[in-house]
Amino acid sequence: xxxxxxxxxxxxRWDLPFSLDLVNEAERRHLSEAELDELLSKPPFCDxxxxxxxxxxxxxEVLRNDTRIRTYRDGDVVVRAxxxxxxxxxxxxxxxxxxxxxxxxxxxxxSGQQRKSVWNSVKGIFTAPRLPEVRDASRYPQRDHxxxxxxxxxxLLVQDVPNLLSLVDDPYGTxxxxxxxxxxxxxxxxALGRVQRAVSVVAADATESRLLEIRWQGxxxxxxxxxALRDHVNALFRENGLQAALRNSPLLMRxxxxxxxxxxxxxxxxxxxxxxxxxxxxxxxxxQHQVDPLSQEPVIVEEDQYAxxxxxxxxxxxxxxxxxxxxxxxxxxxxKGDVFGLAELMHNAGSHKQVSLQAxxxxxxxxxxxxxxxxxxxxxxxxxxxxxxxxxxxPRKVLGEQLDRRTYERxxxxxSESSLIASDRRRRVNNAGPDMMEFLxxxxxxxxxxTMMIDLDRCTRCDDCVSACASGHDNNPRFIxxxxxxxxFMVANACMHCEDPVCMLGCPTGAIHRREGDxxxxxxxxxxxxxxxxxxxxxxxxxxxxxxxxxxxxGAIMVDPARGRPIAKATKCDLCADHHGGPACERACPHDxxxxxxxxxxxxLSKWLNR
Amino acid sequence: xxxxxxxFWTRRLRSVLLTLVAALLLVLVFYAGxxxxxxxxxxxxxxxxxxxxxxxxxxxRKRLTYPPLLKAATWLRLxxxxxxxxxxxxAFHTRMQIPTGALEVTLYLLFVxxxxxxxxxxxxxxxxxxxxxxRGNEVIFERIPRFRRELGERMQALVLxxxxxxxxxxxxxxxxxxxxxxxxxxxxxxxxxxxxxxPRELLLHELHELRRYLSDGEIAVAEEIAxxxxxxxxxxxxxxxxxLLKIWLFIHIPLTWVLLxxxxxxxxxxxxxxxxxx
Numbered sequence: 001x002x003x004x005x006x007x008x009x010x011x012x013r014w015d016l017p018f019s020l021d022l023v024n025e026a027e028r029r030h031l032s033e034a035e036l037d038e039l040l041s042k043p044p045f046c047d048x049x050x051x052x053x054x055x056x057x058x059x060x061e062v063l064r065n066d067t068r069i070r071t072y073r074d075g076d077v078v079v080r081a082x083x084x085x086x087x088x089x090x091x092x093x094x095x096x097x098x099x100x101x102x103x104x105x106x107x108x109x110x111s112g113q114q115r116k117s118v119w120n121s122v123k124g125i126f127t128a129p130r131l132p133e134v135r136d137a138s139r140y141p142q143r144d145h146x147x148x149x150x151x152x153x154x155x156l157l158v159q160d161v162p163n164l165l166s167l168v169d170d171p172y173g174t175x176x177x178x179x180x181x182x183x184x185x186x187x188x189x190x191a192l193g194r195v196q197r198a199v200s201v202v203a204a205d206a207t208e209s210r211l212l213e214i215r216w217q218g219x220x221x222x223x224x225x226x227x228a229l230r231d232h233v234n235a236l237f238r239e240n241g242l243q244a245a246l247r248n249s250p251l252l253m254r255x256x257x258x259x260x261x262x263x264x265x266x267x268x269x270x271x272x273x274x275x276x277x278x279x280x281x282x283x284x285x286x287x288q289h290q291v292d293p294l295s296q297e298p299v300i301v302e303e304d305q306y307a308x309x310x311x312x313x314x315x316x317x318x319x320x321x322x323x324x325x326x327x328x329x330x331x332x333x334x335x336k337g338d339v340f341g342l343a344e345l346m347h348n349a350g351s352h353k354q355v356s357l358q359a360x361x362x363x364x365x366x367x368x369x370x371x372x373x374x375x376x377x378x379x380x381x382x383x384x385x386x387x388x389x390x391x392x393x394x395p396r397k398v399l400g401e402q403l404d405r406r407t408y409e410r411x412x413x414x415x416s417e418s419s420l421i422a423s424d425r426r427r428r429v430n431n432a433g434p435d436m437m438e439f440l441x442x443x444x445x446x447x448x449x450x451t452m453m454i455d456l457d458r459c460t461r462c463d464d465c466v467s468a469c470a471s472g473h474d475n476n477p478r479f480i481x482x483x484x485x486x487x488x489f490m491v492a493n494a495c496m497h498c499e500d501p502v503c504m505l506g507c508p509t510g511a512i513h514r515r516e517g518d519x520x521x522x523x524x525x526x527x528x529x530x531x532x533x534x535x536x537x538x539x540x541x542x543x544x545x546x547x548x549x550x551x552x553x554x555g556a557i558m559v560d561p562a563r564g565r566p567i568a569k570a571t572k573c574d575l576c577a578d579h580h581g582g583p584a585c586e587r588a589c590p591h592d593x594x595x596x597x598x599x600x601x602x603x604x605l606s607k608w609l610n611r
Numbered sequence: 612x613x614x615x616x617x618x619f620w621t622r623r624l625r626s627v628l629l630t631l632v633a634a635l636l637l638v639l640v641f642y643a644g645x646x647x648x649x650x651x652x653x654x655x656x657x658x659x660x661x662x663x664x665x666x667x668x669x670x671x672r673k674r675l676t677y678p679p680l681l682k683a684a685t686w687l688r689l690x691x692x693x694x695x696x697x698x699x700x701x702a703f704h705t706r707m708q709i710p711t712g713a714l715e716v717t718l719y720l721l722f723v724x725x726x727x728x729x730x731x732x733x734x735x736x737x738x739x740x741x742x743x744x745x746r747g748n749e750v751i752f753e754r755i756p757r758f759r760r761e762l763g764e765r766m767q768a769l770v771l772x773x774x775x776x777x778x779x780x781x782x783x784x785x786x787x788x789x790x791x792x793x794x795x796x797x798x799x800x801x802x803x804x805x806x807x808x809x810p811r812e813l814l815l816h817e818l819h820e821l822r823r824y825l826s827d828g829e830i831a832v833a834e835e836i837a838x839x840x841x842x843x844x845x846x847x848x849x850x851x852x853x854x855l856l857k858i859w860l861f862i863h864i865p866l867t868w869v870l871l872x873x874x875x876x877x878x879x880x881x882x883x884x885x886x887x888x889x
Contacts, residue, residue, distance in 0.1 A: 121677035456744035460736045460856050461752060464683065468676040482751060488744040581679025588676060590687040591736065607616035 010560040011529035013508040019068035052225045066218025072203035081200045086513045087215045088188040094209025095179035099200040121579045128475040131555040133546045179204045191216040198244040215510045242271045245314040245370045255384035268376040274298045275366035280502040280539040297362040304356045309371040311340040316367035320359045330438045333446050349382040439486040448496030450596040456488040458593035468588030478573040495542045495573040497521050503534040522574045530568030543572045630692040655704040662697045721870045728863045748845040752853045763794040773832040781824050803851035811844040
């Protein structure tokens with residue numbers, strides 16, 4: 001046995017069904033054949049055409065492997081607003097209630113991933129294997145071929161999936177008494193859009209609620225082979241996305257709108273998408289061929305155009321630039337929750353003299369945005385915001401495009417009416433340096449929420465950061481102290497835990513996912529099948545495929561006997577999510593040269609760059 | 612994730628002021644002891660021992676990522692300013708005089724060397740990173756030999772190809788006489804230490820002087836050779852200066868442990884003979 005210990009079949013997508021991928025051991029179990037029959041007899045699955053599914057991905061197997069049944073008692077929390085989710089839920093028995101405002105974290109008793117105790121962290125330093133990438137192979141699931149039955153059922157049709165928000169009596173209040181009934185699908189917005197959950201949902205049935213949790217890979221398959229479901233979910237996705245974007249906008253929340261005004265804005269607002277959702281592929285090609293990315297970024301609105309609406313960025317990123325000589329100079333970027341055109345619209349609504357847009361906005365990769373037309377803005381939002389605007393009371397944190405009215409007026413006095421409308425954000429950007437902005441936007445580092453930046457003027461190249469990282473990961477460093485350099489700052493090859501983690505897109509098993517709570521992007525080593533999709537997708541080359549070794553076989557490389565190929569796993573920085581104390585790299589740097597930077601915190605970044 | 616960022620100058624000012632206050636307090640305590648006719652040697656000795664122990668803990672903290680006990684940067688700041696205090700306490704303890712016994716002289720020299728190596732290290736770690744960043748071509752120290760070898764192979768292939776296609780004997784002679792040794796290993800240590808580019812410019816000048824004997828094809832090859840010479844020089848620059856940043860620690864850290872051993876011996880001997888001369 002010992003001699004064969006390093007023999008292992010190459011992991012496959014469904015080696016570990018979703019139903020077994022749970023922290024709580026008591027909940028782990030295979031879906032029974034009876035349960036599968038029950039599911040297939042209920043909408044929406046009974047209405048699906050199983051013949052449309054390919055032989056390699058039959059509907060029954062998708063359900064068996066990409067879903068799990070979870071039971072909740074009355075009042076149990078199913079999902080929490082603000083968390084990142086990788087799955088959608090279908091109510092198969094009982095009901096649920098949506099809570100639209102955030103709940104106190106203390107009311108949740110989430111299972112979540114557990115951190116190691118401090119003692120175990122310390123012990124790990126001394127007991128780590130000497131060889132790299134050693135694993136306990138017994139943790140990996142053993143394939144049960146007898147259990148993998150393949151086959152389809154009869155003809156199925158499409159089920160109408162109700163809209164979560166449309167069920168709610170008071171969609172802009174904090175709670176709702178309306179119980180979502182059996183058959184409701186929710187959570188798809190977060191699962192498919194890689195964004196935080198917009199609402200909290202609790203179980204609401206006197207007895208028990210049974211929910212089918214569908215990981216997004218499974219939902220993707222169901223949508224791919226069932227066109228009606230796809231169209232319906234896409235429609236829901238857009239509709240819910242629009243409402244969620246409006247409801248989550250700090251600016252709109254500040255306006256204290258009435259229900260009628262909310263309805264009016266929702267009706268008039270347009271949901272637009274620029275660029276490609278799969279932007280990373282094009283971006284990689286552009287980098288290889290050294291094409292100017294600016295020329296490939298679709299223009300959302302152009303400098304000197306009429307401001308035809310307020311733009312709210314829902315997801316993705318947009319580059320702010322201005323004409324400079326014969327080219328364009330990037331002076332900032334906008335991300336989720338930011339707005340564009342507010343200064344111009346506020347000015348135009350309150351003045352006879354009109355100004356045009358003062359900057360060009362482009363989709364950096366892709367940008368989902370909501371546009372509130374100028375007429376709606378002037379009728380509803382201007383009256384609601386004008387007092388705050390004039391008194392300068394609009395707090396900086398409320399606005400993505402922060403404004404400095406006095407600066408604007410001062411400049412207007414000196415220059416023409418079309419002089420630049422300065423904003424705090426832009427000024428902050430200037431503190432960081434326009435060339436640094438260009439560097440960050442050009443290389444899409446703006447995507448990072450924990451970008452590793454190293455000040456080379458202070459870094460003594462001692463590699464204490466690398467050693468600390470290794471000591472927290474069984475002697476395997478999860479980043480390379482190397483990367484692109486601008487001035488004396490390096491963006492190292494460490495996972496940035498992107499706002500838009502495109503690495504998650506193609507993962508067939510959901511092994512790469514966001515942790516509940518803080519949303520770090522982590523890889524489940526057990527469910528990773530080593531396909532390398534995430535590593536290929538990562539635009540920053542921050543995921544590494546490694547050949548793993550078997551601890552029981554004295555550290556021999558694990559090999560698939562059938563193909564003679566080594567077993568590979570994807571690895572990357574996990575921000576030391578398993579340990580207390582935050583990222584070890586940052587704590588270990590004796591010269592304060594290394595920082596994990598959230599690119600949304602430009603002020604913080606500017607201060608750090610200009611220490 | 613967001614934490615307040617303090618400027619270096621603010622932080623330094625704060626730390627220097629704190630150190631000065633601590634130094635003043637120590638001086639007052641030692642002075643008070645001396646005017647009270649108390650033998651301050653024991654007091655200063657134990658304070659010095661405690662400070663040295665705390666200084667040595669920094670190395671331990673660097674090795675132990677867990678438990679998360681303060682940031683290493685905080686430890687280093689503590690290390691630097693405590694190091695300064697240690698020098699002050701040492702001056703009081705020795706009364707600014709070189710001792711007479713063999714053990715005491717050894718201890719004295721060990722401490723002075725250790726302190727000096729600390730200050731040198733501080734200077735190096737504050738000046739070398741800047742020079743490396745200025746030079747560019749950032750490279751990981753352990754990978755330098757591999758890159759150097761690759762450059763050597765590239766140069767050799769380039770020259771051999773030129774000999775075949777252009778009959779470039781001038782270049783091949785130059786390679787044999789000057790470049791082969793240049794690419795075989797790190798060179799010009801002293802020049803790199805003082806950030807001089809003179810050896811590289813001399814070599815490039817020699818190559819440039821050969822242009823009058825070269826064909827157009829050979830001149831193109833010579834330009835590629837010049838590029839490799841520059842890359843190799845930058846690699847050596849990183850090798851020497853990054854190496855220096857590592858080497859000083861090989862002096863500073865072992866000296867610490869040796870000093871601690873001698874200190875223990877010193878304490879034992881002092882107490883063993885404390886009553887003899889009382």
